[in-house]
Amino acid sequence: MNREALLSERTRQIHRKGAMPLDLDCNKDSLAGAVSQRACVFCGSRVVLYPIADALHLVHGPIGCAVYTWDIRGALSSGPELHRLSFSTDLQELDVIFGGEKKLEKALLELIARHSPKAAFVYSTCIVGIIGDDLAAVCRKVAAKTGIPVLPVQSEGFKGNKRAGYEAACAAMAQLVGTGDISGISPHSINIVGDFNLAGEIWLIRDYFTELGIEVVANITGDGRVDDIRRCHGAALNVVQCSGATMDLARIMEERYGTPFLRVSYFGVEDMAEALYAVARHFGDEDMLEKARQLVKRELAGLLPQLASYRRKLAGKKAAIYVGGAFKAFSLVKAFRLLGMSVVLVGSQTGTREDYLELERICDPGTIIVDDSNPLELATFLKEKEVDLFVGGVKERPIAYKLGVAFCDHNHERKQMLAGFAGMENFAREVHDSVMSPVWRFVPRRHKEVRP
Amino acid sequence: MNTPDFVATTNACKLCRPLGAAIAFRGIEGCVPFLHGSQGCATYMRRYIISHFNEPIDIASSSLGEKNAVYGGGPNLKLGLKNVTAKYHPQLIGVATTCLTETIGDDVPMLLAEYRRETSPAEMPLLVHVATPSYAGSHMEGFHGAVRAVIEQLAEPVPANGTINLLGGFVSAADLRYLHRLCLDFGLPATLLPDYGDTLDGPALDDYPLIPRGGTPLAAIRAMGGAKATVELGATLPEKSGGTVLRDSHGVPLHRLGLPVGIRASDALMELFAELSGRPLPEKLAASRGRLVDSLVDGHKYLFGRKALIYGEEDLVVGLTSFLAEIGIAPALCASGGKSGRLAEAIAAAIGDLPCPMPEVREDVDFQDIETLAEELGCQLVVGHSKGYALARRLHIPLVRVGFPIHDRLGGQRILHLGYEGAQGLFDTIVNTLIEWSQDSSPIGYSYM
16 A cells, blocks of 8 residues: 555554454544545535425524535425525624524524425534524424424534434434324335435335335435324334434334334345345235335346446446445445446445445455545555546545546436436446546546557 | 515525635645635535536545534644645645634634644645634635735745736636736736636646646745735725735735726726736737627627626626626626625726616625516526526526536636636627527527527
8 A cells, every 4th residue: 555645543444355354443533634525414414304305404504504505416306395495594793692593593484484394404503502502492482483393403513423413313303203193004114214316216216115015104305205204103114225324213213113124225236126025025925025026027127138238348347436325335336246347445434333344245355445535545546456437426526537537426416316226227327438438548547558 | 585684595695705715725836725624614615616627626624523612623723734744745734714613712823833833844834824704704705815814924025026916816717827828918927816727627637636736836925025016806805805915015006907807897907917018918819809899799689688687706796797788788687695895886887888777786695585686677698607597497597607606517617707708708608598599499490690
């Protein structure tokens, strides 16, 4: 490894499979000056709750936090689109000196009157915790005045990392759960938890489950609705994806209502199929399992020939993964394998110890596993491993592109669904189209290699 | 429409103050922008800036945690500076504060002084500090504040050197490169501050550029006090700015002009450059002005009387309004989330004696206000950055993208707004946007204009 690229405080967050047993440091605060790719607690809360489309999302703080998250995700709604607006109390100097509670109350009352939301989430930002605004008290007062749930989200940016934000979001949602009527819900019912309906993915997943004869009570939170969340405790099972973000809600519901949960992923052929089988097995219904088999068979019949043709072009290419949650990385490793590609670098912003152990288990020897990385490290690894394709988010893209490495956008604003069987084909196509583009032959770093 | 006492902001037409400082710092050679605050601030801004420039921008953070917020962010600030120095080998670290560190009351100048004392000179980059609490002012105050801080903290007493200082304001990378060429054309040795013309629009490379090539050279910044003049662009600049510091502390005469958008504002800059250089308008600039005027005639009928909404940073809004009024468009609403208190006055001055009614001018407004007003006023064209797309779509009127951010098109950093060339590009784009709009909505499908 290039020593030059690595700060000594970061060595314990980087592992090479095979060298020694994995003992990765993770889930800690980002190192000052390391240029982490992570955001903050607020970001964690905002991404989880963002897709709830009929709620008001008011950011209590100076303008930045609201404006940088305005319409930031491609989380689609089949109805209301209140989530696509950016609301802020835009705190000013005098508010910081005298407190922002009055402004917050007034902002809530006027926005609720204008938009008639089903609920309001009020996000706390860094300075709200410092100036001592009593967010919960204001929320209670406004809830009493307006008759809708007004939920504080304790997401002060500095109070931990993105993971703490997930917990704050789940705690806020948990206040909604259990307040709706659950009569008439089928015993074969689930909540789809931890899918955010980017590019309409949750609609596809819902269709699959519906085809199996399962009632979906609530989407949490993609294409989410407040009333669905209020009655989601009536579902027989929580099917949890992206476990980092929403596991807490599943745990709270297990404790409070005895609702069991399953961890699944809808990304990649194996994991998508297993998600359907696992749910069918949970209900112990042979007919449902048979329907799942038929569905998978039908989808694969269309998909596999397509994948085979991509595989012929992509086999032997090397991929790197850096994503927010490690759970997404598991599926990506398998998906690349299906395309005949090897994964040589995999990392995440918020993985846990268990996540990294699982990643090590499924990765090839020599693979670099990294927690909370930064541009310098990622660029160094991409070069060392001679990576052909990098998959990540908006902040990873320019690292790949500057180095002449192909890129697959697995970000919040993407327009292509990557989940489900249809998503796997999109994924393969995107990887293929970027890797095979003729533009790389003009890029300095790839010039010699690509030119005959 | 927000009632006058409405306090909530919906879809802000401004960004937060540290973002402007980060971009300005990125325009200095060898500089790493550094935010003293939570990790999220740096990451959100990186993401926002990357989505416009499609370029890397590494912004470091002191990544404060809960303990730091209680006991002070000093240790993290120092650790962050040490780590950035070790890995980026910067010549300069530009430290901007955030709402968090301003509110907890970290004394950053004192902390930096301590850090300088505690650190061996061999490992010590220059440090510049600017206070950018996001609860006071927008990204433009951050941008101008950073420029001023760099000058205050780096410019030295030097003998006269015959150069000019050019403080170009928050313009595109293409604009900065154009300003460079303009100075060359007039034979004016100039220090352009900041200059992210290359650092935020760089070439494909062999390696990841931790600090990309380009930016205003530090030696040039140190010598700014010896310049024969400072030219500072922007019609709503703060009272105290980089230009006033150079004037008041170094005796450099200050010329303030609005952004050179359109013919008259470009003429004003050319005249000033002619005067400062002692050379007439270079032939090729005269030629491009001639072509521009010729094209205005060719296209004038497609534009006359069309009501336009213009929004964005106040300086850019003034420049664009001036240009649109020149070509016969009727600016109907000029809006900004900024609040300099000078926008209406600057717009009236920019329109000058053109036969154009005074538009509605609104400072400190959000897109909720802008959309409602634009609809009431019957705007037929929108000129501004990407964040007006939603309203243009709802009002079913075309949007001409200019300024920052351009998040839904490629190449925002390469849009040229300034000078005769910039006006030419804008003019062609505006005319063709309107022609395309009527062509697409016509049942006939005319194949001539």
